[in-house]
Amino acid sequence: MNKGSQGKTNGVDIDRLLATIDAIQKTPSLATFKFRARNKWIAGGRNRSTVQQFYGAGQEDASRKGPFVMENDEPDVLLGSDAAANPVENVLHSLAGCLTTSLIYHAAARGVTIDAVESRLEGDLDLHGFLGLSEQVRNGFEGVRVTFRISSDASPEQLAELCKVAQARSPVFDIVTNRVPVTVSLEK
Amino acid sequence: MNKGSQGKTNGVDIDRLLATIDAIQKTPSLATFKFRARNKWIAGGRNRSTVQQFYGAGQEDASRKGPFVMENDEPDVLLGSDAAANPVENVLHSLAGCLTTSLIYHAAARGVTIDAVESRLEGDLDLHGFLGLSEQVRNGFEGVRVTFRISSDASPEQLAELCKVAQARSPVFDIVTNRVPVTVSLEK
Numbered sequence: 047m048n049k050g051s052q053g054k055t056n057g058v059d060i061d062r063l064l065a066t067i068d069a070i071q072k073t074p075s076l077a078t079f080k081f082r083a084r085n086k087w088i089a090g091g092r093n094r095s096t097v098q099q100f101y102g103a104g105q106e107d108a109s110r111k112g113p114f115v116m117e118n119d120e121p122d123v124l125l126g127s128d129a130a131a132n133p134v135e136n137v138l139h140s141l142a143g144c145l146t147t148s149l150i151y152h153a154a155a156r157g158v159t160i161d162a163v164e165s166r167l168e169g170d171l172d173l174h175g176f177l178g179l180s181e182q183v184r185n186g187f188e189g190v191r192v193t194f195r196i197s198s199d200a201s202p203e204q205l206a207e208l209c210k211v212a213q214a215r216s217p218v219f220d221i222v223t224n225r226v227p228v229t230v231s232l233e234k
Numbered sequence: 235m236n237k238g239s240q241g242k243t244n245g246v247d248i249d250r251l252l253a254t255i256d257a258i259q260k261t262p263s264l265a266t267f268k269f270r271a272r273n274k275w276i277a278g279g280r281n282r283s284t285v286q287q288f289y290g291a292g293q294e295d296a297s298r299k300g301p302f303v304m305e306n307d308e309p310d311v312l313l314g315s316d317a318a319a320n321p322v323e324n325v326l327h328s329l330a331g332c333l334t335t336s337l338i339y340h341a342a343a344r345g346v347t348i349d350a351v352e353s354r355l356e357g358d359l360d361l362h363g364f365l366g367l368s369e370q371v372r373n374g375f376e377g378v379r380v381t382f383r384i385s386s387d388a389s390p391e392q393l394a395e396l397c398k399v400a401q402a403r404s405p406v407f408d409i410v411t412n413r414v415p416v417t418v419s420l421e422k
Contacts, residue, residue, distance in 0.1 A: 054278075056277070056278065057277030057278030057279075057280070057315075058278050058279075058313055059313055062313055063313060066313070066365075067365055067367065070361060070362065070365065070367060071367065074362070076361075077360050077361035077362050077365075077367075077371075078358075078360055078361075079358070079359045079360070079361060080356055080357070080358055080359075081320070081322050081323050081326060081356070081357050081359060082323075082326065082354070082355060082356045082357075083319075083323060083326035083327050083330055083354075083355045084330075084352070084353070084354050084355075085327070085330035085331060085334060085352065085353045085355070086350075086351070086352050087334050087338060087348070087350065087351035087352070089244070089245030090242075090244065090245030090246050090338065091245075091246075091335045091338070091339070092245070093330070093331050093334045093335065093351075095326070095327040095330055095331065097319040097323045097326070097327065100309070100323075102309075102311055102312075103311050107309060107311060109309060109310050109311070109316065110309065110316065114318055114319040114323075116304065116319065116324070116327045117331075118327070118328070118331030118332070118334075118335065120335065121288070121290075121295060121297060121298065122297050123290055123291050123295060123297070124290075125246055125247055125250055125251060125254070125339075127245075128297065128298065130302055131271075131285040131302040131304065132269070132331075132335075133328045133329070133331040133332035133335065133405065133406045134269050134328070134332070134405050134406060134409070135269050135270075135271060135285045135288075135302075136304065136324060136327060136328040136331070137325065137328045137406055137409055138269060138270065138271035138283070138285070139271050139273070139283040139285065139304045139306070139324060140306070140321045140322070140324040140325045140328060141321070141416070142271055142272075142273030142281070142283055143273060143281050143283065143305075143306030143320075143321040143324070144306070144321035144322070145418065146273060146275050146281045146306075147279045147281065147306065147308065147320075147321065148364070150275060150278065150279070151279070151313075152366075160275070162274075162275065163274070163275035163281075164272070164273065164274050164275070165272070165273045166270070166271075166272050166273075167270060167271045167272075167273070168268055168269070168270045169268070169269050169270075169414075170266075170267070170268055171267045171268075171269060171405060172265050172266055172267070173258060173264075173265035173266075173267060174258065174262070174265050175403070175405070175408070176336070176403050176404075176405055177254075177255055177258065177265075177403075178340075178402075178403055179255065179258060179259065179265075183265075184408055184412070185403055185404060185405045185407070185408040186405040186406065186407075186408030186409035186412065186414060187405070187409055187414045188414075188415075189414065189415045189416070189417070190414060190415070190416045190417075191416075191417050191419075192416060192417065192418045192419070193418075193419050193420075193421055194418065194419070194420050194421065195420075195421045196420065202422070205420060206420060209418060209420045212418075213418055214366075215363070215364050215365075215366055215373055216364075216373060217321065217322050217359060217363070217364055217373045217374040217375070218321045218322060218325055218374065219373070219374075219416065220363070220372055220373040220374030221322070221325055221374035221375055221410055222409055222410075222414050222416055223413055223414060223415070223416050224372070224374070224413055225411055225412055225413060226357075226374060226375045226376075226377065226378060226410050226411060227376075227377045227378070227411070228329070228377070228378045228379075228380060228407065228410055228411050229377070229378075229379050229380065230333065230380045230381075230382065230397060230400075230401055231379075231380070231381050231382070232381075232382050232383075232384065232393060232394060232397045233381055233382065233383045234390070
């Protein structure tokens with residue numbers, strides 16, 4: 047089950063992961079990343095983001111040959127053209143992916159082989175917030191529930207522990223469950 | 235400039251928007267939505283979400299004929315196969331889209347026509363958190379900067395006010411800047 051430090055575990059190159067940790071311990075500034083997105087409004091609730099460049103490991107990354115393109119829209123009942131998932135659904139996508147990746151990478155670092163991971167997410171949102179109809183109702187999710195199903199030869203205790211590690215280490219779990227300072231400016 | 239209450243402003247059907255607000259004021263439970271995503275791990279940092287069903291306006295929505303499919307991956311330097319933007323980049327995409335949609339809808343509700351909206355986002359992330367190398371460093375973004383460029387015949391004061399309204403009403407801005415309770419469970 048445990049492929050050890052040779053080759054990959056869960057698709058993660060453990061030698062490179064350990065080398066990355068070693069490099070950051072020697073040169074802490076290598077851990078500094080700046081991630082970026084650009085977005086352009088199309089019409090109504092529809093808009094399109096492009097993601098390509100980022101700064102990390104001490105330099106501007108040049109490995110991506112082209113941009114990733116993602117869209118947001120709103121369903122018909124929210125007056126959109128329903129060409130894509132909406133922004134809060136995309137948050138659930140980000141949260142699911144980040145918890146999964148955190149679980150997989152930390153499992154790999156411990157030598158635990160995972161065969162399959164699936165998750166279902168549901169978030170509660172009350173439109174009174176967005177529409178400005180009540181100051182007692184928040185704009186965003188009032189709560190989110192995540193349910194994981196994991197296939198692995200690892201013990202139930204190990205899998206429960208990995209679920210905790212995923213929450214303890216996931217960047218998007220932190221972003222959603224804690225406050226991030228966001229500054230918005232308008233170019234003249 | 236202002237297309238008034240006939241037809242659409244900024245691609246938003248104002249008559250339907252006003253009818254929605256009216257319906258929610260008469261029947262508050264129509265504002266209750268539940269948004270959902272499912273995610274499946276592929277390998278390493280790569281995973282795939284599907285988004286289709288949601289509950290809202292008093293019923294399970296049946297208008298979407300198929301799922302939206304979105305992926306997460308990690309760039310090479312983060313040991314991924316770089317098949318998609320990563321989860322924190324997808325958060326920037328969600329945030330950009332939600333602020334833009336909030337600005338556009340609330341502009342439409344005020345009769346302000348917008349010609350173009352573009353935004354650039356940058357978020358700072360220190361890998362010491364994700365890797366568990368420091369308890370002093372958070373896992374998620376330490377800060378996010380959003381810069382808007384808006385083309386409109388509206389006055390600079392109106393555009394500045396719309397930028398504030400977007401922040402005051404955007405669900406994803408609330409999710410990122412405030413705490414959302416998230417519960418994670420593991421199916422046996």
